Amino acid sequence: MSRGKPAHVFAEHRRLADADDIRNHLFNGKNADTFAETSLKTVRLLSERMTLVERPFSGILPAELAATFDGLALDQPLDSFDAALAELDGLYLRDAVYFHHPRYMAHLNCPIACPAVAAELIAAAVNSSVDTWDQSAGATLIEQRLIEWTGRRIGFVGGQADGVFTSGGTQSNLMALLLARDNYCLKYLNGHSVQRLGLPVQAGRFRILASRLAHFSLQKAASVLGLGADAIVPVDCDANYGMSPAALQAAIDDCRHLGHIPIAVVATLGTTDFGSIDPIADLAPICRLEGLWLHADAAYGCGLLVSRKYRELIAGIEQADSTTVDFHKSFMQPVSCSAFLVKNRAHLACLTYHADYLNPLSQARENTPNLVCKSLQTTRRFDALKLWMTLRVLGPDKLGEAFDVVIDLARDTHLLLERDNDIEVLHRPMLSTLLFRYRPVGVAEPKLLDDLNSAIRKMMMREGQALIAATREGGRCYLKLTLLNPDTTLMDIQAVVDLVRRYGQGWLQARSCEPEALIRLTEAN
Ligand SMILES: *Cc1c(COP(=O)(O)O)cnc(C)c1O
Numbered sequence: 001m002s003r004g005k006p007a008h009v010f011a012e013h014r015r016l017a018d019a020d021d022i023r024n025h026l027f028n029g030k031n032a033d034t035f036a037e038t039s040l041k042t043v044r045l046l047s048e049r050m051t052l053v054e055r056p057f058s059g060i061l062p063a064e065l066a067a068t069f070d071g072l073a074l075d076q077p078l079d080s081f082d083a084a085l086a087e088l089d090g091l092y093l094r095d096a097v098y099f100h101h102p103r104y105m106a107h108l109n110c111p112i113a114c115p116a117v118a119a120e121l122i123a124a125a126v127n128s129s130v131d132t133w134d135q136s137a138g139a140t141l142i143e144q145r146l147i148e149w150t151g152r153r154i155g156f157v158g159g160q161a162d163g164v165f166t167s168g169g170t171q172s173n174l175m176a177l178l179l180a181r182d183n184y185c186l187k188y189l190n191g192h193s194v195q196r197l198g199l200p201v202q203a204g205r206f207r208i209l210a211s212r213l214a215h216f217s218l219q220k221a222a223s224v225l226g227l228g229a230d231a232i233v234p235v236d237c238d239a240n241y242g243m244s245p246a247a248l249q250a251a252i253d254d255c256r257h258l259g260h261i262p263i264a265v266v267a268t269l270g271t272t273d274f275g276s277i278d279p280i281a282d283l284a285p286i287c288r289l290e291g292l293w294l295h296a297d298a299a300y301g302c303g304l305l306v307s308r309k310y311r312e313l314i315a316g317i318e319q320a321d322s323t324t325v326d327f328h329k330s331f332m333q334p335v336s337c338s339a340f341l342v343k344n345r346a347h348l349a350c351l352t353y354h355a356d357y358l359n360p361l362s363q364a365r366e367n368t369p370n371l372v373c374k375s376l377q378t379t380r381r382f383d384a385l386k387l388w389m390t391l392r393v394l395g396p397d398k399l400g401e402a403f404d405v406v407i408d409l410a411r412d413t414h415l416l417l418e419r420d421n422d423i424e425v426l427h428r429p430m431l432s433t434l435l436f437r438y439r440p441v442g443v444a445e446p447k448l449l450d451d452l453n454s455a456i457r458k459m460m461m462r463e464g465q466a467l468i469a470a471t472r473e474g475g476r477c478y479l480k481l482t483l484l485n486p487d488t489t490l491m492d493i494q495a496v497v498d499l500v501r502r503y504g505q506g507w508l509q510a511r512s513c514e515p516e517a518l519i520r521l522t523e524a525n
Pocket residue numbers: 108167168169170171173214215217268270271272297298299300326338
C-alpha cells in the first residue's frame with residue numbers, strides 16, 4: 001500500500017487480508033476467482049453425482065436421514081466451502097429424490113434441460129427481481145416476450161392477452177379465482193370492488209364448478225379468497241374422466257335452484273391423476289351463455305401447446321378467460337417455472353396497487369413496464385430465463401416431441417398391461433399418467449387389495465429402484481405411473497411392473513405365514 005493514501009482507496013482493487021471477511025465472499029468482480037472456483041467445484045460434484053445415480057431414491061427413511069443431522073451446530077461454520085460441499089453431499093445429495101432418473105414415475109416432476117440449469121445460475125447470480133423495471137431491466141422484457149409467446153400458442157387473439165410468471169399452478173389457480181370473483185362483482189354487483197371493499201354480502205353463495213378430478217389447489221384458493229373450500233362444486237365426468245358438459249349444465253342449474261351464485265367454471269386440461277382433459281370446446285359455450293368466467297387449468301396439459309401430434313386434444317383452450325401453465329411439469333424446466341395468462345389484460349387491474357417507493361402511478365402513465373402490477377408477489381425470481389434459454393437453444397418442437405414420446409409411451413404401457421391378467425388398468429390414458437393395480441388371480445377382497453397395493457408402493461419407496469405414486473379412485477387404492485421422461489422405455493415400465501409383482505407376492509406370502517415378516521416388509525415410512 002502506498003503511503004499517504006487511505007486504505008479504502010485500494011480496497012476495491014485487492015482482496016482483504018482476512019480471508020474470512022464477508023467482503024471476500026460476495027459475488028462481484030473483485031471475487032470473480034472465488035465465484036469461478038466454488039461454481040466449478042459444485043458443477044464437478046453434481047456431474048459426478050449424476051453419473052453415480054443408479055436409482056431414483058436411496059430408500060432412506062425420514063428418521064434415518066434426520067439422524068445424520070444430529071450434532072450439527074449451525075452456529076459453528078465449517079472451515080471451508082469444500083467441507084460444506086462434502087457435508088451437503090451426505091446430508092442431501094446422496095439421498096435426494098432424482099426426478100432425472102428414467103424409473104422415477106411418481107409425480108408430475110419432469111427431467112430438466114441443461115440450458116435451463118445454466119440459466120438458473122445466471123438468474124441467481126445476476127439476481128434481478130422482476131417486479132419493477134428499475135430492478136430488472138431486460139429481465140422484464142424477456143418475461144414479457146415469453147408471456148406473449150405463450151398467449152399466441154394458446155390462441156388468444158386480439159392483442160389483449162397478458163399474464164405473469166408465478167411460483168406454480170397453485171398460485172396461478174388462486175389468481176384465476178381471484179379474477180373471476182372480482183370480475184363477477186364488478187360486472188354483476190353494481191361495480192362492487194372487492195379489491196377496495198372486501199367481499200359483498202352475496203359472497204357466501206358464490207360457487208365455482210370444476211371436475212371432481214380437478215386439483216385441490218382450487219379448494220385452497222377458494223378458502224384463501226374468503227369463499228370457503230365448499231364453494232368448489234365437483235362436477236361428474238364422462239367415461240374418459242373428462243368433465244361432462246351435461247353434468248356441468250345440470251350442476252349450474254342445481255346451483256341456481258339452491259339460491260347459489262355460480263361465478264366460474266374451471267376446465268382441467270390434464271388432470272393430475274388421470275391426465276384426462278375436460279372437453280373445453282363443449283364447456284365454453286355453456287359458460288358464455290351462463291355468463292361464467294372460464295379458467296383452463298393446463299398445469300399439466302400445457303405441454304400440448306408445443307406438440308404437433310396431440311395439440312388438438314386441447315382445442316378450445318383459446319376460449320378460456322384465463323389459463324394456468326406449469327412449465328415445470330411439461331417443459332423440462334426446474335421448479336419453479338409457471339405462468340398465469342388472461343385473454344383480456346384489463347382483468348389484471350384488480351391486482352394493481354401503487355407504492356410510492358416502488359411503482360408510483362406516474363410510472364404507469366409513462367408506460368414503464370412494472371410486472372408487480374400483475375403479480376401477487378413483489379420481489380420475484382426471474383424464472384422466465386430458464387424457459388427462454390431452453391427455447392433459444394432447443395426450440396419448442398423438441399419439447400413438444402418429448403411430450404409426444406411420453407404420451408405414446410403411456411398408450412403403449414396401457415396395451416402392455418391390459419394383456420396381464422394380474423394387473424388391472426383403470427383407464428385408457430389421454431396424456432402420460434396411468435392408474436392400475438396389482439390384483440393377482442384369486443385375490444378379490446377390496447380391503448385386501450387396497451392394503452396390498454399400498455404396501456407395494458411403500459416397499460418400492462423403501463428400495464428406491466423405481467418410484468411410483470398411489471392414489472384413490474372410487475374409494476379404492478390404485479398405483480400411478482406419471483411418465484414425463486422421454487428417456488423412459490417400455491423396458492423400464494416392464495421392470496417396474498415386475499417389481500410391483502415381486503413386492504406384491506412377497507407381501508401376500510408374508511401375510512399368510514408370518515406377521516413379523518409383514519411388519520418388517522411394510523415398516524417403510
Ligand atoms: C400440479 C397441478 C397444480 C398445482 O401446481 P403447482 O405447480 O404444484 O403449484 C394445479 N393443477 C393441476 C391440474 C396440477 O396438476
